[in-house]
Amino acid sequence: MDVVRKEMIAMLLAGGQGSRLGVLTAKVAKPAVAFGGKYRIIDFPLSNCINSGIDTVGVLTQYQPLRLNSHIGIGIPWDLDRNSGGVSVLPPYERSVNSEWYTGTANAIFQNMDYMESYHPEYVLILSGDHIYKMDYEVMLDFHKENNADVTIATMPVPLEEAGRFGIVIADENKKIEEFEEKPEHPRSNLASMGIYIFSWDVLKEALFAMKDQSGCDFGKHIIPYCHEKGQRLFAYEYNGYWKDVGTLGSYWEANMELIHLIPEFNLYEEYWKIYTKSDIIEPQYLSADSVVERCIIGSGSEIYGEVYGCVIGAGVTIGKGTVVRDSIIMKDTRIGDNVVIDKSIIAENCRIGNNVTLGVGDEVPNKLNESVYSFGLVTVGEDSVIPDGVSVGKNTAISGVTEQADYPNGILASGEAIIKAGD
Amino acid sequence: MKAVGIILAGGNNSRMQELSHKRAIAAMPVGGSYRSIDFALSNMSNSHVQTVAVLTQYSARSLNEHLSSSKWWDFGRKQGGLYVFNPTVTVDNSWWYRGTADAMYQNISFLKQRHEPYVIITSGDCVYKIDYNKILDYHIDKKADVTVVCKDMDKGMDVSRFGVVRMNEDARIIEFEEKPMVSQSNTISAGIYIMRRRQLIEMLERSAAENRWDFVTDILIRYKNMKRIYGYKMQEYWNNIATVESYYQTNMDFLKPEVRNYFFRDEPKIYSKVDDLPPAKYNVGSDIRNSLIASGCIINSKVENSILFKKVFVGKNCVIKNSIILNDVYIGDNTHIENCIVESRDTLKANTYYCGDNGIKIVFENNARYVL
Secondary structure, three states: OOOOOOOEEEEEEOOOOOHHHHHHHOOOOHHHOEEOOOEEOOHHHHHHHHHOOOOEEEEEOOOOOHHHHHHHOOOHHHOOOOOOOEEEEEOOOOOOOOOOOOOOHHHHHHOOHHHHHOOOOOEEEEEEOOEEEOOOHHHHHHHHHHOOOOEEEEEEEOOHHHHHHOEEEEEOOOOEEEEEEEOOOOOOOOEEEEEEEEEEHHHHHHHHHHOOOOOOOOHHHHHHHHHHHOOOOEEEEEOOOOEEEOOOHHHHHHHHHHOOOOOOOOOOOOOOOOOOOOOOOOOOEEEOOOOEEEOEEEOOOOEEOOEEEOOEEOOOOEEOOOOEEEOOEEOOOOEEOOOOEEEOEEEOOOOEEOOOOEEEEOOOOOOOOOOOOOOOOOEEEOOOOEEOOOOEEEOOEEEEOEOOHHHOHHHEEOOOOEEEOOOO | OOEEEEEEOOOOOHHHOOHHHHOOHHHOEEOOOEEHHHHHHHHHHHOOOOEEEEEOOOOOHHHHHHOOOOHHHOOOOOOOEEEEEOOOOEOOEOOOOOOHHHHHHOOHHHHHHOOOOEEEEEEOOEEEOOOHHHHHHHHHHOOOOEEEEEEEOOOOOOOOOOEEEEEOOOOEEEEEEEOOOOOOOOEEEEEEEEEEHHHHHHHHHHHHHOOOOOHHHHHHHHHOOOOOEEEEEOOOOEEEOOOHHHHHHHHHHOOOHHHHHHHHHOOOOOOOOOOOOOOEEEOOOOEEEOEEEOOOOEEEEEEEOOEEOOOOEEEEEEEEEOOEEOOOOEEOOOOEEEOEEEOOOOEEOOOOEEEOOOOOEEEOOOOOOOOO
16 A cells, blocks of 8 residues: 655744743743734744645644644644645653653654654755744755755855854855854854754654664754764755844844835745735724824734834734834734833733833843843833833833832833743 | 525626626625625624525626635534535526526525525625624514514615615514615615525525516515514614715725724624735835725825725825725825725826815726836
8 A cells, every 4th residue: 555655844843932032932932923013933934834835844842832833723824734744733742651851853853753754755854933034945955856965954154253153064065064063263164054954864764763862862963963974965055045043032123123124135025935824813904193104014903093113013903192112013912002102122912001101211231130131222021911001111121921010119110120920 | 503694795786886897796895804795704604604605696706716715704614614606507597697586596406405494695795793693583583484684774864775664663564665766764674684494495486486586576575465574673883885985985984993893803703815915014105194004005105094905005105095995006106096996906107196076986997017
């Protein structure tokens, strides 16, 4: 009897917390964080898959998967509801012996060996759910086949002075990889690994079994070096399009703001290569007679009564009268009261901001809770948070949970402070 | 639910002028993001009517495209589902649908095969939100043969394009006139009917035998003394979009907060086919006042008291005022549009001027579009 065969299946790693996004990922995994007024980060790799003709995608979840599960469902928005294949959400599960969480990226894939086996793939594409880009994986697969490669790593050229932040690949003129350098001090190449791999199935399987006892088994740290040492054919596929890591609040904010440009580098308005998402709010948005909206993108069903400049506003948002919002990201279903002033803030889903509130005033002071996370001069408000009437909030601050007047000494949350009332 | 739904969506109306050239009225875009038929379909779905037949005839391509998948209204089910019936040539019939009763009669096998005891008939060109179960309860309570949903129109409003009814104190309909020139009553039929399925089959077969094809004039009006026909007065918002004026007015109603909240925010929701369009984008120069903007729009100019449907592009230095711009319209720079309805997929050249001076002007160009 013949069996189901898929030439290439994708495994999408979506289990990470993305702790550098602070309170934004207190309740949701990073791939489920909203982006661009309508989307969630995972929509980009998922849409890339279906646009590249890949109809079998395993999504590996672990950290806070509820939002991700309900977003993906059976894959209808991406046309991934299939009789054969389609999208499958793969959380860690208990087994008769050796049950464990996903301890690393490669370990997570290893634990889903049965899933992959059932499709008898020739190639497996490994993706992560935390980048914003449009990429045709089929072109990468062609490159893999042409070179008779065992592993192909997607890379992109970065400025040499920034190369030290990335995993750098050193390849010969035929793009065959000779060496790797992890965050090198003196980089010898500017090709950075994008964390996207195509493996020939036999090679992946052999490597995963060989490294199965490695604790925290990781692609970048263990599997790729293992394949390299074994002398397998590793190739660097060079990608030259838009690719943005949104791993920090600063880069997340910046990537959103770039969408506002007159003709953005990353253009969501092209007919070609559409990005799909689950959208449960479909009605048009209303802009009142007093509203002022300039250089913004605004999601469906929002109602704007105030002034909005340079913002990315999600669906179902209300912005009250006399309110002025500048350079901010406001996510789905958040309601902002009247006469509020908001500067350079990220406000997550379903928040309530009272009247006469001021966000983002004063000088930049390093955050006391976590200096490296809450910087860039941003105010970050986690989802379902409430900010009471009349308070004033400084820069590099974080707020999460239902806050009351008493949480704000003299009605002020000074720059660099944080109020975390929700979360574990 | 104990009823099967029928949506009459075959109609055309010359009073829609050029707007009806492209599509049946049931496929007319409404409220920025919807098609007219979405209201009837969502009402069916929200009332847990699981089996719905849509009868189409006139210019049905746009409508069929909209209905190509039933999943948006939650009809993709093993039990029941959405049926679209276009006129079809069979061994014993080669007619188009000769009227609303004929449309149902030609699909009588569908009605006979169902097991639900009741039928809800509605039309695809009305904008309203109602729970049909309420009407069914009323119908059963009144021991009616047919229940007609009625609506009191504002005093002094011209009701000559509607069916006008008069009820006695028990709400039984004692007078029913179709499109009267002069009318004493301002209670009109909303085009929503409930009756037993077997009753409908019987009436349809008898009318067909007599070569009578219209549901209102040949069935309701003729039977009104013989059968117990009751009126159910709906208090909720209801509008019919069969003329350019009513189409314009119904859309503009969505700029009122009470209408907007009623349809957009209050449960249950109205569903529609989902387009994968990005959020609307407002560039420098955009100045939007009291307007509804759908997703996928890109705006660089002034828009006032208007409704922009999906994927409209507005160039620089334009003025759009009191107008409705349908889907996928491209508007070049320095264009002035006032009191207009711009037909979908149109391309308006730069430096043009459109203004409806006496009433609403329908803009219907056939310019080629150059996309970079």
